[in-house]
Amino acid sequence: MNSLNLDTLTSPRIATLLFTLLSFAAPIDGLAADASPNDKRPNILFCFADDWGWPHGHVYGDEVVRSPALDRIARNGVLFEHAFVSSPSCTPSRNAVITGQAFYRLGEGANLHSTLDRAHPNFVSLLEDAGYQVGHYRKAWGPGDFTAGGYQTHPCGPNSTFDAFIAKLDTSKPFCFWFGTSDPHRPYKLGSGRESGLAIDKIDVPPFYPDEEIIRSDIADYYFEVERFNNEVDLVLDKLEQMGLSDNTIVVISGDHGMPFPRCKGNLYDGGTRVPLAIRWPSKVPIGRRVSDLVSLTDLAPTFLEAAGVRVPAQMTGRSLLPILSSKAEGRIDSSRNAVIVGRQRHTPAQESPSINGYPSRGIRTDEYLLIVNFEPDRWPAGVPSGSTHPINSFADCDNGPTKSRIMECNQDAENQQYYDRCFARRPAEELYVLADDPAQVDNRIDDPSLAEVAKILRNQLYEKLRETNDPLVVGNQKQASAFDRYPYRAKYELNK
Known part of the structure; x- marks a missing residue:
């Protein structure tokens, strides 16, 4: 969901720490005036990969992966070093992007393979109503059934290749295309x-794997x-x-959550929620800047x-x-x-059959800490070892x-054994990670007395x-x-019976 304001947590200041909640924008629903001649x-070009997580881009310091489009957009725009999805699962992440809302506010849309209620404002539809030409290519919204939410057509506009879309474009009007x-x-x-030709021996393996x-x-x-996606965007x-459309086109490149590996996708650690993000708009945005603000794809x-x-x-x-984009800082x-x-919430129906329960969790990520609350710690975070409703019988959330x-x-x-436990074993009701000492978030410090406050x-x-944001788990x-x-x-x- 949206970014928050949390003063730096350092021991000498804990007693006087103040948390200033961000104030939401309070505009009135409505549309811009009709387009003039x-x-x-x-224009808006949104390039969105499936299961691409941070820091897997050359511009982020990964010496092995090749990411030409990300690097190109960052050179000519702004690179965000701390961008996060609302939820590390395809459908809820994409629903949160398209609605600009925290995933848990979207009802059924908080789950994978769900729908999107037409009652939630959708930026693509709002732009189309304002005179934008809209479209998408391949995976944009979903997966799920958008008709179950009241949509008659795809929430991201007609599906076509970018070449076909641009060939029919009325260049007197702006466009929004989801690539x-x-x-x-x-x-x-x-x-x-x-x-x-990738240098296998130079790959940095996360410490939660051998x-x-x-x-x-x-x-x-x-x-x-990752490179293949980048080459297409290029x-x-x-x-x-x-x-001649580059100068006045906002280009965004990112991914819907972390890589499809154990303890990443579907998890609230950085491996699941932190993603690459670069934005350029040549006519408006000062170029070549790196920004450390914690931002959300909402x-x-x-x-x-x-x-x-x-x-x-x-x-x-x-x-x-x-x-941020217009700043020179x-x-x-x-x-x-x-x-x-x-x-x-629910990624897949990965708990013991015939249940279709999920693994409800919430987390707060600051510059220094990650706190995770697991609301049902008796359930399995990646699904049961065997016997789930999902066709993937073992740890179906992975x-x-x-x-x-x-x-x-x-x-x-x-x-x-430690690697198995970190990826698949049950987890406690709360987890706390100190990022300076533990950037990979493997050492749970929730029981450390010095960190109780x-x-x-x-x-x-x-x-x-x-x-404040009406999470059903809390309110x-x-x-x-x-x-x-x-x-x-x-x-x-078919699900297993």
């Missing part, structure tokens, strides 16, 4: 990363698809330049609307990034943007692949924000909170 409103992809979602071609060739190779296969950027919808002159609906919990630009809230298979084997190996402050601020009754587990799972395959 000389419409100068910006989607299934890269780098699994499955991967085994060995594709090595075959493409550093073994099978895992480095699996990460390289993921990197191969061609779209070339097309914009050839048509901020994109109000950014697009404000740039287009469309009033931002009051329901949107995100807030516009235009002040680097580093921390807006002091109020030093925390974000993340969370999840995509199958070589890394998952290797980590599952660690349960039979005392020397490597820190945990209390973070817990209070998390719940305060959840109450609703038990029936409302459990509704997330009762919503249908709208995948196109």
